[in-house]
Amino acid sequence: MLDLYTDYLISQNKYATATGLSDMVSGDVSHDKVTRFLNGDLKDSKALWTYIKPTIRQKEQQGGVLILDDTIEEKPYTDENDIVCWHHCHSKNRHVKGMNILSCLVRYDNIVLPVGYEIVTKEVRFCEIKTKAEKRRASVGKNEHFQSLIGQAFNNKVLFDHVLADNWFAAKGNLDYIHYELEKKFIIGIKSNRTVTLNGQDKKNKNFTKVKDLDLEDGKAIKVWLKANAFPVMLIKKNFTNEDGANGILYLISNDLDLNEDDLYKTYQKRWDIETYHKSIKQNASLAKSPTKRVRSQANHIFASIVAFCKLETLRFKTALNHFAIKYKLLINANQAALKKLHEMQNFTPTA
Numbered sequence: 001m002l003d004l005y006t007d008y009l010i011s012q013n014k015y016a017t018a019t020g021l022s023d024m025v026s027g028d029v030s031h032d033k034v035t036r037f038l039n040g041d042l043k044d045s046k047a048l049w050t051y052i053k054p055t056i057r058q059k060e061q062q063g064g065v066l067i068l069d070d071t072i073e074e075k076p077y078t079d080e081n082d083i084v085c086w087h088h089c090h091s092k093n094r095h096v097k098g099m100n101i102l103s104c105l106v107r108y109d110n111i112v113l114p115v116g117y118e119i120v121t122k123e124v125r126f127c128e129i130k131t132k133a134e135k136r137r138a139s140v141g142k143n144e145h146f147q148s149l150i151g152q153a154f155n156n157k158v159l160f161d162h163v164l165a166d167n168w169f170a171a172k173g174n175l176d177y178i179h180y181e182l183e184k185k186f187i188i189g190i191k192s193n194r195t196v197t198l199n200g201q202d203k204k205n206k207n208f209t210k211v212k213d214l215d216l217e218d219g220k221a222i223k224v225w226l227k228a229n230a231f232p233v234m235l236i237k238k239n240f241t242n243e244d245g246a247n248g249i250l251y252l253i254s255n256d257l258d259l260n261e262d263d264l265y266k267t268y269q270k271r272w273d274i275e276t277y278h279k280s281i282k283q284n285a286s287l288a289k290s291p292t293k294r295v296r297s298q299a300n301h302i303f304a305s306i307v308a309f310c311k312l313e314t315l316r317f318k319t320a321l322n323h324f325a326i327k328y329k330l331l332i333n334a335n336q337a338a339l340k341k342l343h344e345m346q347n348f349t350p351t352a
Helices: 002-011 018-024 033-038 043-061 142-155 171-181 200-205 259-284 294-320 323-346
Strands: 065-074 086-089 093-106 112-121 124-127 133-135 162-165 185-190 195-197 221-226 232-241 247-254
Touching: 002 018, 002 033, 002 294, 002 323, 018 033, 033 185, 033 294, 043 112, 043 142, 043 294, 065 142, 065 195, 065 259, 093 142, 093 259, 112 142, 112 259, 112 294, 142 171, 162 259, 171 185, 185 259, 195 200, 200 221, 232 259, 247 259, 259 323, 294 323
Parallel strands: 065 162, 162 185
Antiparallel strands: 065 093, 086 093, 093 112, 124 133, 185 247, 195 221, 221 232, 232 247
8 A cells, every 4th residue: 555655645736635536546456445544544754664674774874964944844734733834934034834844864975865854743732821722842942853863863873974854953952962972073054153262272261252253255265163162163154146136145064074164065055855845745756745634644645755755756766857747747648648638539439
């Protein structure tokens, strides 16, 4: 059923429903069977690793990077529950109703694959004293999930040289966990108001300066000490231009003190693959197109969408077509079949 359902998520173009799958296979699989599958045993990050491990072992190589980030799939019209609830969207700078998914990908030269994920679950209900409104919060924070996913990849012996993440995950605990407990290297964005010192003595004297106030040359790295962390890091400033023409500044830090500026920035640019992943699971793997209402079925649909992404990534490797080109090719074939059927119906002459 997982194989059939994930194929359906890739090939269908509207809403992923149990009836739709049953109709696609001419009733060979009943819609009740599909519903039972979605409401069956809960699939999670460990189940994903079991599925993807053979492919990882086949494709893994030195020089890989581990990429982590979260995305929100908005569900404004779905009933609120533990996973469909209100989350702060950083890109919109407001709260939106939907599902918040934190993913961990490994990227090698020719393939990008998810090795773990967590659905942010706000299962704790409380009453806000000021407004007296009922609200939700998660018993496990996003930074805890962040560390757990990296630890899972590490324990599963996924080959990677660097951990990449944006500035929302540059918390002290996350950096210490990667540096001390795992003894791995990271390249992570930081906000311009983070405070640093340029030498150990200034750190002892608590003489800190905001990153944005440093006289940094574009593309040049300097060694600094973050206020919250004991170990030195390389800091680099990069000016860039957005697609809309607006100028921006990116600050990156890394505990890989042997990495030169060009390689540091070039490696961090691989983080963009997780944005493509988020876009693909939503548009090509039907993440956003399931009308399921229960937490169990919603969670299992998310798992299936991520597995569908893995299938698309394997197809990309085989066909040299990106996910969107694969989806478009399937759509064209479906439209051609529909056009042929329409002509047959138009030319049909009923017998007396």
